[in-house]
Amino acid sequence: MLKPVDATVTVTVVPLSGTRPFFAGVQVQNLAPNTTADLDVPTVIVTIAGPAPTLAGLSNDQVTATVDAANRGAGTYVVDVAVKIPAGTSVQSVQPTRVTLTIKAKQ
Secondary structure, X not given: OOOOOOXXXXXXXXXXXXXXXXEEEEEEEOOOOOEEEEEOOOEEEEEEXXXXXXXXXXXXXXXXXEEEOOOOOOEEEEEEOEEEOOOOOEEEEEEOOEEEEEEEEOO
8 A cells, every 4th residue: 555655746837938020110320410310111120039028019110120320321221220138138030131221411
C-alpha cells in the first residue's frame, strides 16, 4: 500500500506574450536651417512584441519613428528609420526599414 507523501510544487506565472502593430509618423531630425524635407513614406508600421497587458496599454504616440538629416544638404537620400519604443517591449519589425528623404532649400 502507498503511504502519503508531502510534496512542494513551484509554479511560475508569466503574462501572455504577443505582438501588436503600431502606425508611426516618421519625423525628420537635425534638418539644416533654411531647408525643408519630404519623405516618400510618411508613416511606417512598427510591430512590437511584449507582454499582452503592456501591449494593450500602449498608444500610437508611445512609438516614434525618425530619420536623421544631420550633415545632409539639398538632395535625395535613402535613409534608415530609427524607432523608439517603451521599456519592456521589443521591435519585431519595421516596414519599411528605409525611406527616401528629399531635402530642398527654402525659397
